[in-house]
Amino acid sequence: MMKIALITGASSGLGREFARQIPKLYQNLDEIWVVARRAERLNELEMELKVPVRIFDGDLNQDYIYKKLGIALGKSQANVRMLVNAAGYGKIGTFCEYGWKEETGMVDLNCRSLTRMTALCLPYMHCGSRIVNLSSAAAFGPQPGFAVYAATKSYVYSLSMALGRELKGSGIYVTAVCPGPVDTEFFDHTGKEVASVKKKFRADAKDVVRKALIDSARGKKTSVYGLSMKAAQVASKVVPDSVIVAVMEKIAE
Numbered sequence: 001m002m003k004i005a006l007i008t009g010a011s012s013g014l015g016r017e018f019a020r021q022i023p024k025l026y027q028n029l030d031e032i033w034v035v036a037r038r039a040e041r042l043n044e045l046e047m048e049l050k051v052p053v054r055i056f057d058g059d060l061n062q063d064y065i066y067k068k069l070g071i072a073l074g075k076s077q078a079n080v081r082m083l084v085n086a087a088g089y090g091k092i093g094t095f096c097e098y099g100w101k102e103e104t105g106m107v108d109l110n111c112r113s114l115t116r117m118t119a120l121c122l123p124y125m126h127c128g129s130r131i132v133n134l135s136s137a138a139a140f141g142p143q144p145g146f147a148v149y150a151a152t153k154s155y156v157y158s159l160s161m162a163l164g165r166e167l168k169g170s171g172i173y174v175t176a177v178c179p180g181p182v183d184t185e186f187f188d189h190t191g192k193e194v195a196s197v198k199k200k201f202r203a204d205a206k207d208v209v210r211k212a213l214i215d216s217a218r219g220k221k222t223s224v225y226g227l228s229m230k231a232a233q234v235a236s237k238v239v240p241d242s243v244i245v246a247v248m249e250k251i252a253e
């Protein structure tokens, strides 16, 4: 059986950083499989990494990429030691500012594709395998001005917690990674300037990923980088949603 790590969204930001750091922590991997649309970026990553890389360039909102992956998983009798679902994006702005295509596009990529990839890989995962899902601190509460994105990340958080529980006893661990703002290309695609308060909290992708991998290795259910985001997580459990909505609206202004 071929031991692999499969990473979506590996062409930039957090996904690419996972591809860089995973071989340092898991030294017995045969290959790293990377998924994203920009083939040239994935080729650059292949040149950089010492472990063999298999490139799957394609759109996770289309069927063909899952078919291609499904065939490859079966043919190589893959043992997926780690699945990182990092592909995702978010549009800043009110619900009505964007058409249904953009709103449902976020749902399709952030929720549907993550769910489909997880379902595709789970039969190839065994005791000790890890699923790392990129949720967000945006999962901690509703966010006016980032409504659909925050809702998609709540979905990822909820799914990860429940799936982790269902897999209890199998030795497969699920970790929901919930960072606040991280310095990546994510903000090149938000459509609008991010709130100035959020800029102050921007973390380095290297640090967020390092913590996520340690938390995943320890079998933790969540990985929250930084004191301020940990405080936000605690606050979200005790502060009423009506207050959170009002605060998040103020921050977005």
Ligand SMILES: NC(=O)C1=CN([C@@H]2O[C@H](COP(=O)(O)OP(=O)(O)OC[C@H]3O[C@@H](n4cnc5c(N)ncnc54)[C@H](OP(=O)(O)O)[C@@H]3O)[C@@H](O)[C@H]2O)C=CC1
Pocket (backbone or CB within 6 Å): 008, 009, 010, 011, 012, 013, 014, 015, 035, 036, 037, 038, 039, 041, 058, 059, 060, 061, 085, 086, 087, 088, 089, 090, 109, 134, 135, 136, 137, 178, 179, 180, 181, 182, 183, 184, 185, 186, 187, 189
């Ligand atoms: N940066 C941040 O502040 C935070 C980010 N997150 C989450 O972390 C994850 C990674 O984000 P980040 O690295 O910051 O953002 P980036 O924009 O840097 O990376 C997003 C990745 O998703 C891929 N992607 C986008 N659309 C598709 C698609 N249709 N099919 C296949 N791949 C796609 C992109 O590749 P390509 O364009 O080549 O297809 C890229 O590799 C996301 O889920 C995001 O929501 C969570 C909290 C904070």
Ligand SMILES: N[C@@H](C=O)C(=O)O
Pocket (backbone or CB within 6 Å): 090, 135, 136, 137, 138, 179, 180, 181, 182, 198
């Ligand atoms: N956590 C960040 C995105 O997921 C943000 O709130 O900007």
